[in-house]
Amino acid sequence: MATSKQPVTVPTDASVDDFLAAVPDERRRADAERLRTLLREVTGEPAVMWGPSIVGFGSYRYTYDSGRTGDWPLVGFSPRKQQLVVYLVGGFEERHASVLARLGPHKTGKGCLYLNRLDDVDESALRELVDRTVRVHKGVDRASRHGQ
Incomplete structure (x- = not known):
């Protein structure tokens, strides 16, 4: 009999x-604190640990074509x-290319935005990307949620 694997990345206490506070690099820790504040301001949601290493804000329910469902942070x-x-929304690279062009140094991949330092990016562009992602997940933006 097949067993269903339980997701590891779920909200925790x-x-x-x-x-x-346990982030070893002082600059990375300071950037993480700034990012927490920015994401809380844009989403209006509190920060919650998802699994052992993701700080998430809000949540949405997704359904794959296979019918499998789960929850993930906005x-x-x-x-x-x-x-x-x-962690943003799949397909944001194409959908929001004009915002990414203003962002500054970054890399992207499968719904993820990789940043070296927050001081190097345009904060208003980052806020816009986060806001657009939340709008997609909440169904305010009619664009589909790619990567699901």
């Missing part, structure tokens, strides 16, 4: 404050060793 981030990873 872990402390976001403790998680961010937006989130993880202060990784090499870069800050911001």
Whole structure:
């Protein structure tokens, strides 16, 4: 009999404050704190740990073509060793190319935005990307949620 795998990346009761305080690199920790504030301001949602390493804001329910469903943060981030990873919406690279052009140095891949330092990016462009992502997930923006 087949068993269903339980998702690892789900909301937890872990402390976001403790998680961010444990980021070893001082600059990365400061960027993570700034990003938490920015995402909270744009989404209006509190920061919640999703799994062991993602700070998420709000949530939405997704359904794959296969019928499998799950929950994921509207937006989130993880202060990784090499870069800050911001979790947006699949397909944002094409849908929001004009905003990305204003953002500054970054890399993208499968719904993720990779940033080296927040000081190097245009904060208004980042806020716009986050706002547009939230609008897609909440169904305010009629664009489809790619990557699902």
